[in-house]
Amino acid sequence: MARKGKDQIAKETQLIEQVKRWGVQAMFSDDELLDELVLKGGNAMALVHRLSSRASVDLDFSMRHDFPNGIDEVKRRINKVLAETFQENGFEVFDFKMLEKPDQISEDMADFWGGYDVEFKLIAAELHKLHAPNLEALRRNALVIGRGTKFEIDISRFEYVDDKQAFEMDGLKIYAYSPQMIVCEKLRAICQQMPEYGPIVKRDRAGSARARDFVDIHVLVTALGMDITTTKFNQILTDMFAVKKVPLSFLGKIVDYRDFHRQDFPAVQATMTAESDAQNFDSYFDFTLGLVDALKPLWDK
Template sequence: MPIVLLMNMSKTNKSYLETIKLVRKLTIISLFADDLLMNTFVIKGGNLMDIGFGISDRASIDIDVSMSDDFPPDKLEDIRLRLEKALIKTFDDHDLLVFDVTLVAKPKEAYVAVKDFWGGYLLLFKAIDKAKAASLSLEAMRKQALLLGPDNSAKFKVDISKFEYCDNKEAITIDDYTIYVYSSVMFVYEKLRAICQQIPSYTAIIHQQPRQRARDFYDIYTIVNKLELESSLFSAENLQILQEIFAAKKVPIDLLLEIKNHSDFHADSFASVVDTVTDKSNLQDFDFYRDYVSNLAARLKPSGEK
């Protein structure tokens, strides 16, 4: 089936999901295809469960990556052009045309108090079947682009977080490209931190509204149990990584003990998690995942001892 015919299909359609999976893979390859940028990014987030750990229980569309430093402001357009070139070349091999590539700071203006540890960039682009694009104007291409994002959006998104802890990254290979990813332990710790970052005492510091993250509760339980990680989370070496990941965003590690008290905030977003789970036969209610994660977090004591 030509890829262009998938534009308007239901997002539960198998062919559509396969297309999204292909676009994710090509995007990840593009991030590591440029010689200058190949050591810059580290993949994290929900997509890592599939490409890094072989767990495909929950489909995730957008891509999240970390970087340990920042781009020089006067080089941002050069970075965008490099990413655009890599995207166009990689997608072209699969008869897809990438266009409308943008790279913008997120947030546009960071508060002075947090600019040294908070923020990142948003990479956005659209794609269309190359043969179809040949006869279309740019405006028509925009109207007929593949629906790659949430809510039937044609924009595919890569969320780049700067000033992150990346020292213990691991390398995997995708189509002969070396791709750097969070280790499974880093994945769990970062997900725990993301939950802590929604607690009001922290959101007040960074001047952000809290976001519901029921998916993180589900992801933590899933990866810890499928990869049998629980004991390794408490090793002295890994507890030091926990400290570093929290310190990167100046998140007080004591907030691990507050997750349970603030977990009700995330409950309403669990319905959207259920929609993305491919095999629902073992799916539990939100309370199950909340209790597991809250108990795990409470045992990861701020002292760094089990």
């Protein structure tokens, strides 16, 4: 099999970037979704703040509460705006699914946990016209996005979104996490993988290694010269941990999980952009430990 040339790789990367932008535009083109959703994670960094050292394909959103009219109505709206937006840009959406996660949740967790997973595939309009309604043919000719053909949108409910910021993307108003919110959520995500958090959310499996969060924290804090000792940062961190019932004291336990998160670093390295000044895992981990130490008055009480 012939290796891809630089021009082809650049062209594919540009298309993936555009597909993500269309996905964001679709979600915010609906007024009700605009009022509810806030873009977060790696793509808030890359698409909005223009700060990222790694490629992230999937889109992540947060919302303060839950969709008021249930999943069926919002599923219809999301399918509609995705179909319309991608049709305008020469693609058809198919294999659309939207599922609540987890599919079952206990009453004591129902007011602070869970969300929705949206997934779909894309095919160029001319190929759709040629192969529809043959679903297998559509799947064989689906647009490859990253390493596969499935595009995912994750929506997390009952989140802290008070510090969200408004931006304009291609003439459309959107909301995204502030850089401080992204750092706070990534610190929280690291803590949520600890076995100590398992009983809080009735999780009996191990957490997931999150090497990417250490990388992203380093990128944001260093690029922006972020001061994490401010009253505002401490308040965001406190509130963000509280909504998911994560004790702030867990920050002091991060030091114990170096090797656990290290195992994920090779996969993260594979997604890092050529322009990034990549460092070794211990550099990223130790940088985060330095931040945790600066935050000690907040969590060591």
